[in-house]
Every structure is written in C-alpha cells, then in structure tokens.
Amino acid sequence: MATGTVTDLLGPWPHLGYTGARLDRASERRGQSEAFLADPRARACLIAGESIVLKRRPGIEEGHGAFEALFALEEAAALGGRPNEACLLGLDEGVPHFVLPLHAAALAMLTERADLFVIDLRSIAVQGLVGTEEIGELATAKAMLAWHARRTFCSNCGEKLIVAEAGWRRECPNCGAQHFPRTDPVVIMLTVDGDECLLGRSPRFAPSMWSCLAGFVEPGETFEQAVRRETLEEAGIRTGEVRYLASQPWPFPMSVMIGTHAQATSREITIDQNELEGARWFHRDEAALLLTRTHPEGLTAPPQMAIAHHLIRAFVEGRDPPRG
16 A cells, blocks of 8 residues: 555644643732632633533534633533632643633533533543544543542642642642642553564553553652563563654543654563563554555554544554644
8 A cells, every 4th residue: 555545535634632732821819819810701612531621612513623621710600610629731822721620510401401411531532522623622621520539639748638639739738749630651662573563452441442552650760661661561572662743631530641763672472461462563555454444354453633543644654743
C-alpha cells in the first residue's frame, strides 16, 4: 500500500484529544479568586465525578460541536454548581473560566432536561461533542476536581485542609503544610522494527482493539528508561533508541502521556499475562487497515483522539505528528 494512498484514506491529521485549551492560566493572579468570581462575564463548567453537563447549541444538529461545556457562572450556580468550591481554569481574553463541582442529587435532576446532556469526558472527546478548546479546558477541570476529591485531609498531620489560590493549592491550618496538584507521567510507546510495529491487547480494551504499550514512569527513571523497561516487562522485547513524538494530557484521573517510538533490538515476544492478553507484530500496511477500520479480521486501532492513534499513524505515514 503506497504511503500517498494511505494518507488519502486517512484524511487530514485528526486533533489530539484534550490538547486544545488556549487559556491564560494566570498562575500569578490566582490569589484574586474573589474578584474573578465577582466578574459578571465569568463562565464555568459543571462536573460531578465522571459526569459532565453540556448545553445543547441551538440550531446545530447532533454530532461534532453540537454542545458547549461553559455556562454563565450565575447559571452554573443555579443548576447546582458550588461556587464556594470553584477552581479557576484560566482567563480567556480576560474572562475568568471556572469548574464548579456538582452534587449527585443536582446532577440527577439535570439529566431530565431536554436542553442539557450529561455524559463522560472520554465519550465527549471520542464523539467530538464540544470544540477543541473546550475539551482541553474540561481535561484540566476534571483532573483538578479529582485531585480535590482525594486531597481533603493533610497527609502530614491529618487535619482537614482549606482551599487556597483559586483551587490550585490546599493548606493545612494545623501544621502549615501546602499541598499542590500532581500529574503522573505515563510513557506510551510504539516499538518499531523496520516495516513492522509492536501492538498489544489489554483485557480492558474493546474486543477488536490493538494499541501501543504504556506504563507509569517510576521514581528515578528517565522517560527513555521507562519505555525500555515497560516494553521488556510487558512483551519481552528489548529496545534501543527512543524518540519523543508528542504528549497528551490524560485526565483519568490526572496523567500526561509521553508518546514515543522505540527501536526494537529483539523480536521474540513473551507477554506478561497480568498486563496483556496478546501482543504481535503488525506490518505497516496492516497497521494502516487498523487505522481506517478496514482490517479483514475486524481489528481496530484506538480512536482518533487518542495519542496511540497518532503514534501508529506517524509510523504508517513515515512522518511525525503535528505538535500542539
């Protein structure tokens, strides 16, 4: 299969999910949260656990961009959002954007409204329900609320923490410890040997899907070392050169995916059955069929919003993905 033909079949390079936010994070102004909340232009999204509330855009048919995630702050509060627990996402040309947590009881009532739609973040990204900038904001919003939900008490002394810096810090009134959000780095790698690439199957995947291997970076490791260790542990394949391609925020709950290509130095696969139910080499042409969902066995690659899709496409087309 010629590269030009593959490119024609795949079409324009898709947007990498959760990377579209263009807000000024205004980190130096987070102490002004009360002034931002009082701004009549302020807007907010609403999240309860895994559920996000969207508003239907009038006059737009179902599908791509048919919804918006941001409400006027006053409207978001009226729907059950809690402004006293607001977290500042940033400024859009001076307009403050927040995320408000939502009680489960309020969420249940909102699911009955025809003008609203309650759905999870992964589905929003896969289906392209909101614009690229809003999906980037939602990634930050979901990760921040997940951190707050797990950081109620001080890990140093056990005292209940108070919120500071517009939601970007928690402070202990007893011992004075300060707690900040953390992002967990995850390496995701496509191992390549000539015209073949290594893909694996996790039991958690959809039945037909094959994807890149991935794993958390351990303390004291470089990204390159983590790529080599995880590939060896999960598939028994040794790798040499590791090349960075792109990264993706992954708010499940709060990680960043570091996407690489790794050069294989061995071929024999031995899988870790605790991590994978299968791993195999795919020729470049066969990998293209996974991307276009035309594989004769019904096998597929991850959806276009996922960094694994972009790593596989970069291999198929022999070029690096665009970087945000």
